[in-house]
Amino acid sequence: MSQSSAPAGPDVYVACLGKHGERYVPFLHNEHAQAVASQWGADHPDKPAHVEKWDRPQWEHEGPGGIRAIRDRIPDRRLVHHAHAVFLPGGERLNIGRDEQWSVAAWEFETDLYTDLPVRWNTVRRPGQEVEAQVRGTDQGAVTAAFGEACAQAVDRARNPGRYGDLDAC
Incomplete structure (x- = not known):
């Protein structure tokens, strides 16, 4: 900023x-x-x-x-590509009722949507024991490739919570 x-x-x-x-x-x-x-x-x-x-x-x-x-210039605005999937504890994919990949134009002040990185991803265990795979970035090809990796880790994390330190959440 x-x-x-x-x-x-x-x-x-x-x-x-x-x-x-x-x-x-x-x-x-x-x-x-x-x-x-x-x-x-x-x-x-x-x-x-x-x-x-x-x-x-x-x-x-x-x-x-x-x-x-107070800004002295127009903030940066980029097209940010997103991918998202949710997996049940056994590794089965949950239908979340929306597209798994989408793109939005985001301003740098929209920190929940914006990134200037080509790709970043993570997996996280939700309170209901589902595991989310989340990917976003400015490079659509990199986001698509990382989405496969993130989903694979999310399935493994759903099946093997102890490997990821998630046993307390179970």
């Missing part, structure tokens, strides 16, 4: 993204806030987006992240 190091003007332009103030992204320049709100609206037609002008002291006291959160 680029934080402001430029001399501050009296105003902060805040892109308000999503319902009920889901995300506030502050900018030094109105055109940056407008561009982000416009693209957000195109990416998320079901989530409203608009720009508000706040005075700097108001943002410093009420805005999430305070003065350090």
